Amino acid sequence: MIIVLKPEATEVEAKEILAQIESVNLKPLYMPGTERIVLGALGDERILNNLNIGAHPMVENVKPILSTYKQVSRELQSHDTQVQFGDVTIGGGSFAIIAGPCAVENREQIFKSAELVKKYGAVGLRGGAFKPRTSPYSFQGLEEEGLQLLQEASKEYGLPCVTEIIDPAHVEMLEQYVDAFQIGARNMQNFKLLKAVGQSHKPAILKRGMSATIEELLLAAEYIYNEGNQNVIICERGIRTFEKATRNTLDLNAVAYIKTKSHLPVIVDPSHGTGIRELVGPMAKAAVACGADGVIVEAHYNPQVALSDGAQSLDEAHFAKLMNEIKPFIQAAGKVVA
Structure with missing residues (x-):
């Protein structure tokens, strides 16, 4: 339920109502705005109705949250959430470009790739240390050694870094090395992992x-949010369809739709969405046009020797072209480069 207080309501009166909500084991939410205070109550609405909150002299109106995803819905919060990723703000009128190799392979590779993406204006560094692969014989990542190398490159080039987390037990370890977690497509409904990341305060790219x-997807975000971590970024990375020409079908209408239904920032991964190097640039520009808050792309100083996803990784020429050509699209969308 959403409880809108009258303009003259004070914080003390709001806390009295929140205490009533908590007293019947419902989850209270406190959302002070510029003009008035809005409260929320999550749980069995029949119990809330018995409290007769609407009769309180400082309550203007009470209305139900109709969407299944309560806290990440625009019904509960109308303004856009901004997530801080290192010193970069994602959402709120800026467009962030995060880039780097699919996996951290060795010191030379991650440092050269970080130098490359920094040179052309990326604001964040990606790189996998733990790699869930379809084949058990594929490169699985350097694990903690990869995290150490990613952190060193991140500090060397002044780029906040993100890596994929695949195990709830890894949260504490990864917190020491990275600025954000990435929850990959295979783990989107790994509910134990979502809850574990939700108990951290590191940003999560879902x-x-x-x-x-x-x-x-939005209910998965709700799992993280419900545990207390409000630093959630949605990532559209393509879905599996009957089409075989590309690795996945990049569902850009999902970006525009999510922006109308949720206050969370949304970024796009055109590398996994297409699987083809030459398509990454056009789809990144399309992501700007449909309202995305950023892109996360794969870039490698020498994709020909990449241990994973070389065919979709941008080399220096392609990455430079992308960074040059995307800027007019960002400007036309009324945003600024983060």
Whole structure:
């Protein structure tokens, strides 16, 4: 339920109502605005109705939250959430470009790739240390050694870094090395992992599952948010369809739709969404046009020797072209480069 207080309501009166909500084991939410205070109550609405909150002299109106995803919905919060990723703000009128290799392979590779993406204006560094691969014989990542190398490159080039987390037990370890977690498509509905990341305060980039609906994606975000971590970034990375020409079908209408239904920032991964190097640039520009708050792309100083995803990784020429050509699209969308 959403409880809108009258303009003259004070913080003390708001806390009295929140205490009533908590007394019947419902989850209270406190959302002070510029003009008035809005409260929320999550749980069995029949119990809330018995409290007769609407009769309180400082309550203007009470209305139900109709969407299944309560806290990440625009019904509960109309203004856009901004998430701080290192010293970079994602959301709120800026457009962030995060880039780097699929996986951290060795010191030379991650440092050269970080130098490359920094040179052309990326504001964040990506790189996987733990790699969930379809084949057990594929490169699985350097694990903690990879985290150490990623952190060193991040500090050397002044780029906040993000890596994929695949195990709830890794939260504490990863917190020491990275500025944000990435929850990959395969783990979008790993509910123990979502809860564990939700108990951290590190930003979480949540990727859409390969066959997930938009509602399932937003409910996965709700899991993280419900545990107390409000630093959630949605990532559209393409879904599996009958089309075989590209690795996935990049569902850009999902970006525009999510922006109308949720206050969370949304970024796009055109590398996984297409799987083809030459398509990354056009789809990144399309992501700007449909309202995305940023892109996360794969870039490697020498994709020909990459241990994973070389075919979709941008080399220096392609990355420079992308960074040059995307700027007019960002400006036309009324945003600024983060």
